Amino acid sequence: MTHPRTSQTFAPPVMEARRWLDGVTHPADRPLLNVSQAAPVDPPPPAMCDAMADIIRNDPAVHLYGPVLGMPALRAAVAQQWTVSYGGTVTADQVAITSGCNQAFAAAIASLCAEGDEVILPVPYYFNHRMWLDMSGVHTVPLGVGPDMVPRAEDAAALITPRTRAIALVSPNNPCGVEYPAGTLHAFADLARTHGVALIVDETYRDFDSRSGAPHDLFTDPHWDDTLIQLYSFSKAYRLTGHRVGAVIASTARLAEIEKFLDTVTICPNQLGQRAALWGMQNLGDWLADQRQEILARRAAITDNFPTLAAQGWKLLGCGAYFAYLQHPFGISSADLAPILVQQAGVLLLPGTMFMPDDVAGGASQLRIAFANVDASDIAVLFDRLAKLHL
Numbered sequence: 079m080t081h082p083r084t085s086q087t088f089a090p091p092v093m094e095a096r097r098w099l100d101g102v103t104h105p106a107d108r109p110l111l112n113v114s115q116a117a118p119v120d121p122p123p124p125a126m127c128d129a130m131a132d133i134i135r136n137d138p139a140v141h142l143y144g145p146v147l148g149m150p151a152l153r154a155a156v157a158q159q160w161t162v163s164y165g166g167t168v169t170a171d172q173v174a175i176t177s178g179c180n181q182a183f184a185a186a187i188a189s190l191c192a193e194g195d196e197v198i199l200p201v202p203y204y205f206n207h208r209m210w211l212d213m214s215g216v217h218t219v220p221l222g223v224g225p226d227m228v229p230r231a232e233d234a235a236a237l238i239t240p241r242t243r244a245i246a247l248v249s250p251n252n253p254c255g256v257e258y259p260a261g262t263l264h265a266f267a268d269l270a271r272t273h274g275v276a277l278i279v280d281e282t283y284r285d286f287d288s289r290s291g292a293p294h295d296l297f298t299d300p301h302w303d304d305t306l307i308q309l310y311s312f313s314k315a316y317r318l319t320g321h322r323v324g325a326v327i328a329s330t331a332r333l334a335e336i337e338k339f340l341d342t343v344t345i346c347p348n349q350l351g352q353r354a355a356l357w358g359m360q361n362l363g364d365w366l367a368d369q370r371q372e373i374l375a376r377r378a379a380i381t382d383n384f385p386t387l388a389a390q391g392w393k394l395l396g397c398g399a400y401f402a403y404l405q406h407p408f409g410i411s412s413a414d415l416a417p418i419l420v421q422q423a424g425v426l427l428l429p430g431t432m433f434m435p436d437d438v439a440g441g442a443s444q445l446r447i448a449f450a451n452v453d454a455s456d457i458a459v460l461f462d463r464l465a466k467l468h469l
């Protein structure tokens with residue numbers, strides 16, 4: 079019997095959730111609130127669209143293949159900005175541009191793991207990380223988190239085996255929203271180095287961290303690149319989801335391995351997307367700071383309005399970046415509850431069961447709200463609808 083790679087994992091969760099909408103009509107006075115996906119729905123700001131149109135017309139190279147590891151000017155801009163914002167030194171040849179952050183993860187894992195190896199993921203996890211490990215024949219080793227939804231390096235230490243190749247963290251976290259303390263990341267880096275495994279840190283949501291200054295000190299270690307592989311996405315910061323631009327920051331030796339993967343899969347990252355990302359880095363600093371303030375205001379609306387839900391037995395387990403992670407009070411699994419919420423409350427969100435293996439407890443009582451596309455008044459409406467639910 080053969081077991082094709084793709085048969086080793088589950089179907090894309092966001093697509094599955096979209097199917098719950100089929101055949102459901104939403105009354106005019108109760109339009110659908112879609113808090114299922116963490117992608118900005120608005121286009122980039124008009125000035126960026128104008129710049130992109132200009133690039134399409136006037137820069138012939140945008141239509142051609144480019145370097146596998148990305149546009150030199152964008153790699154240099156990331157290196158320079160990272161060096162300033164994290165302290166320590168990141169050089170342009172330690173930066174590769176990828177076709178989105180998901181591809182950055184896939185490439186990093188391909189450079190680290192063989193069939194049968196193990197990667198430790200805190201649960202709840204970002205489901206695409208799990209899916210890629212499944213399809214790579216790599217075992218996901220679930221790491222439980224504390225009541226604050228933050229994993230502990232001491233707990234991870236007990237899970238390390240001779241087959242462990244990496245620990246992969248997401249901070250600020252998807253799905254829990256929590257921002258991992260600098261000390262937590264530092265402890266994980268120490269643990270990873272001691273055991274000769276990689277520490278992957280996916281910082282897709284770094285631009286929306288509520289803390290000022292660097293979120294961790296990992297790059298200040300002059301030898302950071304013997305352990306750390308950092309992943310980033312331009313999707314959220316500049317609303318470029320459809321243009322597919324991300325980055326991996328790692329040692330030059332690892333990037334030489336990653337280059338093989340990228341050359342074979344996409345040959346080069348999207349040329350227009352890369353130029354747009356560079357234009358964004360050069361011109362949209364103030365705009366991005368305003369976007370961050372708006373996301374922080376929405377986060378505040380979640381905590382301010384939460385008493386409405388708390389009164390009905392709900393708990394807020396984590397909140398930050400684009401996400402609120404909730405515990406519901408009903409005696410049914412979140413997997414069954416989520417489609418009911420579409421029908422009875424006009425709310426589309428994802429159940430906790432999508433973020434953890436079936437045999438790990440917790441997901442059945444948990445739900446993720448991705449709040450980046452709903453403003454403070456929608457958040458009040460959302461909680462009102464959930465509070466009124468009686469099953």
Ligand SMILES: Cc1ncc(COP(=O)(O)O)c(C=O)c1O
Nearest residue numbers: 178179180204252282311313324
């Ligand atoms: C933690 C995390 N990593 C990666 C991605 C994918 O980003 P990209 O669009 O850059 O592939 C997402 C998107 O939701 C995410 O939440």
